[in-house]
Amino acid sequence: MNLQYEALYHQLEEQHWWFQARRDIVFDQIKHLNLPKDARILEIGCSGGPLQQRLRDTGYHEVSGIDISETAIALAQQRGIPNVAVMDGIKLEFADSSFDLVVASDVLEHIQNEEQALNEWQRVLKPNGQLLVYVPAHPSLWSRHDVANHHFRRYTAASLSQALRKAGYQLTRSSYWNFWLFFPTWLLRRWQRPSASPDMSGDLIRLPAVLNQSLFRLVQAENRWLRRFNLPTGVSVFALASKPA
Template sequence: MTTTTHPGSASLQQPDYWWYRARTQLLRTALEPFLGEPSWVLDVGSADGPSVSWMRRHGRRIALDVDPRGLASERGVCGSALALPFASEVFDVVAAFDVVEHCEPEDQAMAELARVLAPGGHLLLSVPAYQWAWTDHDVRAGHFRRYTQRRLLTAVERAGLEVRRSTYAFSAVFPFFVAERVQRRFSRSPASGDGGLTPVPAWLDWLLMRLSGLDRRMLKRFDLPFGSSIFLAAVKGKPGTGQMSSTAKPRMARRPPVLEVGK
């Protein structure tokens, strides 16, 4: 089992950066319908707290992150997605937004996320898209990989989960993303400021947020065919079947998750 050492999420230094603000809105639009009425929610990678603010009124939330600076909650646990310190099948929702690309081996992280999910519960994910977009930003952020939609679906299904929605996001701003990645690829000096984020003037911040609003409107109606991120919702099937009946009601985990010391 290996991990990459990196300075933590850039959201800790710049939580008001346009991308985090836009992602909060896009995640809510695309994935909130899959939350239901959970009793217990596990937020893996909670250093990106601004992006999960919309989840806080849904059930009781436990936050987990390898970086203790991201654990502002009373129910905060410092730990790794590769060895979640919880009993099996205790969470109704497990969210891991821009987490699994940091994990190696990938299958181990996916298996752990699926293990702690209760039957009928939902896994909510986001990951960065396209390996061709790999730059110094990914190295600095501690990424092991970027994804295509097919690769993410394969990884999730291999963990025994049934995908309910998979869509690209940040489609309307995609030309800016491509231009920034090309600039990074051929520039001799890093294009980013503190935390590895590209500085954005006020006028461009306004434009990028407006364009992201187009994504929100489209995501309410259909999945997007390209973009710099991928969002996914999957469900854990009934015990012994590996499948979820379209008429079955999810079984919610009413007992509190058990913290397994030394896991």
Template sequence: MEAAEYHRMARVEERHWWFRARLAVVRTFLKKYVPPGQGLDCSCGTGLSLKALPQWVQTGADLSDLALKHTRQRGLNQLMQADLRQLPVKDAALDIVTSLDTLEHIDDDEQALREIFRVIRPGGHALLTVPAHPWMLSAHDKALHHVRRYR
């Protein structure tokens, strides 16, 4: 993502309707279907999900130094700089992995998915969100470095 987008996201995501609504849906889903456990928020961005979902995700991973800096400014320090296509996590080590609006940034999204499922224990969970409708690809998607939207 462009640096300006990280700064903007860190500034507005706690009160912007879209981020709040997405987080409410994610939290509702987790409460209903996923018991609390050891988890990783892949591509944690500026840390909103990590801060809001501590029963499910305690560690954040992101490739961006700037994203991790913003996450630390939220008082969250259990972080790793990592590429989602090659996580420094043992096989079957986690109960849950979240990755919210991340796969659209990655050319080899299939490798990222393989990696997510590699680190989840048998019976564990993955919760992923992605932007839909390729016809909606916009200048904002470009600023966010999206390589696709999904059908």
């Protein structure tokens, strides 16, 4: 991602409503997988490690994280988070069948060779191991935010499911996320179409505390619905899939 954007990202990733709400839903989905506490979990694109820290705080002690950014890994290490390393998501330095769960939130869209990434993530999964992946939704939402983030694509639920099946995964579930903010986001992005000189901060800004908390509560309420229902659209899309036995 753009260096200006990355610096702002690391300043905000612990308290910004978007990152808080996404960590909440990812953590909730991991919790409901009922993995044993000694399950081996790999987070690809771990950034400064806030999800790993939360997993460790709740008893998961075999958690590893990788990120292609040296800045992100240095920040995670400063926070005292173990088992983190600078590593390319398509060239994992782990043995075959090493992990029970691989988590990749907003990573796949950064990788040009989608198939190579999915094959590599499957390689390090144990048989019946699971992949939880989140990506930006809808090509129609493409904007300066995607340019600042060096995205190669946005997905639909159908295209993400198709990519996973093509790579040999068995799909368990797929749904959109962040439904309520899809419509204002769509309107905003129609207005700010990408230009030759995009704003390298993307859509990431520091919000007043009251607004930040209100947006977090809104998406947090939606997260509770996602425990039982799939959503028809959203700003992001996720899938849970498994490696065949």
